[in-house]
Amino acid sequence: MAPSSPHSPDTISSVTDSICAKHANTDGALLIILNAVQDELGYIPKSAVPIIAKQQNLSRAEVHGVISFYHLYRDAPGGKNTVYICCAEACQAMGARDLMQHASKHLGVESHQTTSDNLFNLEPIYCLGNCACAPAVMINDTLHAKVSPQNFEKIIEEARKT
Amino acid sequence: MTQFYVPSDSAARSLGSDKIATMVSENFSDCSVIRNGSRGLYWLEPMVEVEIDEVRHAFGPITEHDVESLLANGTPNEAHEKYLGVTKNLEWLNSQERLTFARAGEIDPLSVEAYRSLGGFDGLEKSLQQSPQQIIDAIKESGLRGRGGAAFPTGIKWQTVADADGAKKYIVCNADEGDSGTYADRMIMESDPYSLIEGMTIAAIAVGADEGFIYTRAEYPQAIETLEHAVQQAEQTGYLGQNILNSDNNFTLHVRKAAGAYICGEETALLESLEGKRGMIRYKPPLPAIEGLFGKPTVVNNVISLASVPVIMNKGAEHYKNFGSGRSRGTLTVQLAGNVKRGGLFELPFGTTLRHVLYDLGGGTASGRPIKAVQVGGPLGAYIPESDFDTPLDYEEFAAIGGMLGHGGIVVFDDTVDLGQMARFAMEFCALESCGKCTPCRIGAVRGVETIDKILKGDEVTANQKVLEDLCHTMIDGSLCALGGMAPFPVLSIMKHYPDALGTGTTKTR
Ligand SMILES: Cc1cc2nc3c(=O)[nH]c(=O)nc-3n(C[C@H](O)[C@H](O)[C@H](O)COP(=O)(O)O)c2cc1C
Ligand code: SF4
Numbered sequence: 001m002a003p004s005s006p007h008s009p010d011t012i013s014s015v016t017d018s019i020c021a022k023h024a025n026t027d028g029a030l031l032i033i034l035n036a037v038q039d040e041l042g043y044i045p046k047s048a049v050p051i052i053a054k055q056q057n058l059s060r061a062e063v064h065g066v067i068s069f070y071h072l073y074r075d076a077p078g079g080k081n082t083v084y085i086c087c088a089e090a091c092q093a094m095g096a097r098d099l100m101q102h103a104s105k106h107l108g109v110e111s112h113q114t115t116s117d118n119l120f121n122l123e124p125i126y127c128l129g130n131c132a133c134a135p136a137v138m139i140n141d142t143l144h145a146k147v148s149p150q151n152f153e154k155i156i157e158e159a160r161k162t
Numbered sequence: 163m164t165q166f167y168v169p170s171d172s173a174a175r176s177l178g179s180d181k182i183a184t185m186v187s188e189n190f191s192d193c194s195v196i197r198n199g200s201r202g203l204y205w206l207e208p209m210v211e212v213e214i215d216e217v218r219h220a221f222g223p224i225t226e227h228d229v230e231s232l233l234a235n236g237t238p239n240e241a242h243e244k245y246l247g248v249t250k251n252l253e254w255l256n257s258q259e260r261l262t263f264a265r266a267g268e269i270d271p272l273s274v275e276a277y278r279s280l281g282g283f284d285g286l287e288k289s290l291q292q293s294p295q296q297i298i299d300a301i302k303e304s305g306l307r308g309r310g311g312a313a314f315p316t317g318i319k320w321q322t323v324a325d326a327d328g329a330k331k332y333i334v335c336n337a338d339e340g341d342s343g344t345y346a347d348r349m350i351m352e353s354d355p356y357s358l359i360e361g362m363t364i365a366a367i368a369v370g371a372d373e374g375f376i377y378t379r380a381e382y383p384q385a386i387e388t389l390e391h392a393v394q395q396a397e398q399t400g401y402l403g404q405n406i407l408n409s410d411n412n413f414t415l416h417v418r419k420a421a422g423a424y425i426c427g428e429e430t431a432l433l434e435s436l437e438g439k440r441g442m443i444r445y446k447p448p449l450p451a452i453e454g455l456f457g458k459p460t461v462v463n464n465v466i467s468l469a470s471v472p473v474i475m476n477k478g479a480e481h482y483k484n485f486g487s488g489r490s491r492g493t494l495t496v497q498l499a500g501n502v503k504r505g506g507l508f509e510l511p512f513g514t515t516l517r518h519v520l521y522d523l524g525g526g527t528a529s530g531r532p533i534k535a536v537q538v539g540g541p542l543g544a545y546i547p548e549s550d551f552d553t554p555l556d557y558e559e560f561a562a563i564g565g566m567l568g569h570g571g572i573v574v575f576d577d578t579v580d581l582g583q584m585a586r587f588a589m590e591f592c593a594l595e596s597c598g599k600c601t602p603c604r605i606g607a608v609r610g611v612e613t614i615d616k617i618l619k620g621d622e623v624t625a626n627q628k629v630l631e632d633l634c635h636t637m638i639d640g641s642l643c644a645l646g647g648m649a650p651f652p653v654l655s656i657m658k659h660y661p662d663a664l665g666t667g668t669t670k671t672r
């Protein structure tokens with residue numbers, strides 16, 4: 001879950017090529033490749049799709065189908081950080097609905113959107129495994145517990161600085 | 163030298179344990195710090211332990227201000243405001259039966275040596291002295307049933323795979339843990355990963371598999387990282403790879419990251435996903451045990467099912483089976499979550515009542531208000547009212563009240579909850595996560611959301627309640643898998659037990 005930003009076509013093709021080459025002998029490697037591309041570039045660029053399709057012996061449509069099926073794949077660059085707000089039941093029991101609304105207002109974006117300064121994507125997520133310390137938020141790979149609206153603003157400020 | 167323990171579990175870290183670990187090192191320069199896993203007493207995290215004369219003393223929850231005074235004259239400061247007592251005497255641990263979670267929170271999760279010192283790999287060694295059939299018989303005898311939700315007997319599944327034709331077989335661990343309110347799988351992966359590796363290795367020996375996969379949800383980055391390290395270390399120390407412990411058994415284990423689709427927790431969708439495809443449900447038969455990953459016979463088991471295997475092989479089927487009630491043998495890892503005062507993991511023999519768990523262990527709600535409802539068994543589980551709290555935690559007893567234990571998650575709601583919205587959420591979640599293969603689920607869930615919206619607006623309430631009920635039954639009867647087939651259960655349970663939540667009692671029509 002790396003930050004995402006636009007990349008040059010050369011970077012995209014060289015990164016994708018080398019990831020594909022690394023997994024050329026692995027059966028059913030498509031998810032491994034997509035995960036690796038997204039980890040490296042922050043999203044799965046459109047121009048990576050034909051490269052992956054060719055190497056995996058699939059049609060472009062099949063690769064697109066897989067990308068669109070899974071919630072965590074992005075097909076366009078987003079902000080530097082991704083803010084995941086848990087909206088599942090245990091977090092709802094502790095105020096996640098209000099937190100999501102507050103986050104949306106505080107960042108000035110709706111779910112699945114990116115802030116205008118390109119710093120934050122806002123994503124609802126369904127369970128982070130921190131359900132005993134709800135509501136839970138994850139920023140990139142860092143998990144937060146018992147996030148009140150005030151806490152939320154604080155952790156966003158910290159993330160802004162890094 | 164005084165030994166400190168500060169948990170590295172991701173939930174403990176989310177409560178600030180990294181900072182505490184740093185401060186402990188700075189404050190007590192002549193002491194050493196082990197980053198252990200968590201015992202799952204999350205309301206006490208970060209729980210710091212101080213070991214002296216081989217006795218561990220617990221303090222928690224520790225904030226930055228508490229660190230300096232943890233020691234008095236070089237010994238655990240028993241007068242400290244956060245002093246909890248000798249760890250092994252803590253009533254929250256004493257009241258549990260820690261079989262599967264015996265080591266979680268005790269040790270550095272990645273230390274093979276520490277794992278060994280607490281009985282780790284003993285189950286594997288004993289298994290290597292037995293025939294594969296004897297291992298399968300022991301698992302059958304133990305009464306272990308799948309902890310992923312469906313509660314299918316693990317030994318019978320293994321037997322099917324062992325008996326299936328073919329030289330190539332796989333062991334797949336379902337670590338997709340998608341249910342809200344559950345984190346037991348995460349805890350095993352982060353706090354005692356070798357127990358999962360050992361369980362999978364024993365499964366491989368039992369059914370004749372030489373390759374395995376752990377399919378872990380992407381939302382658990384720390385679990386993935388820990389597992390990857392653990393697999394490497396197990397390979398280096400001869401517990402994985404070729405000629406395991408100098409036997410002629412080989413087992414190669416891969417850790418795979420998912421990509422955020424709840425449906426991929428269903429075993430056939432999971433196999434599709436492992437094959438690099440969309441997570442679409444497969445028709446059964448064939449069972450994965452006969453035609454699973456890449457068409458080969460495959461064991462698919464939940465993390466907790468597999469991590470319970472070593473203790474069964476080490477202490478014997480009889481020992482494990484002696485815990486429990488009725489046909490639910492052994493222990494259930496209860497995970498208390500949501501609006502609960504003492505949220506955390508409690509490994510308990512089956513048969514404990516829900517009430518005991520909610521009040522005696524959980525301490526009621528975090529808000530101090532009355533409990534209105536609990537959802538047991540994840541997003542497809544029923545909402546259970548106070549009048550059913552005396553039900554024992556037992557697969558059959560729960561089925562009898564229209565509920566399910568599932569993976570053991572219990573989400574608590576106080577009386578401020580809007581259950582009409584929770585019913586709506588059940589349908590919304592189903593619509594969001596549907597794989598799309600069958601109409602009752604794909605279309606039904608969307609219609610369910612619309613109908614609930616109408617009811618909540620007061621729009622022809624009685625007629626729409628009827629529509630909703632019919633829709634629920636269509637989904638239950640006509641869905642291919644349990645996502646569409648069970649998403650109506652939370653809705654129906656709310657309609658039944660909380661008639662006001664979805665408009666009954668109001669005659670408002672437009
Ligand atoms: C929609 C859906 C989601 C599921 N999610 C999970 C999951 O996250 N983890 C899991 O172990 N089992 C899950 N299951 C159950 C699996 O299909 C399967 O029964 C289980 O992996 C078998 O392992 P076990 O016998 O050890 O429980 C899910 C089932 C359904 C229908
Ligand atoms: S019930 Fe839903 S998730 Fe299951 S197979 Fe049908 S469409 Fe897919």
Ligand code: FES
Pocket residue numbers: 086087088089090091092126127128129130131134135136342343344
């Ligand atoms: S429900 Fe939010 S972390 Fe599990």
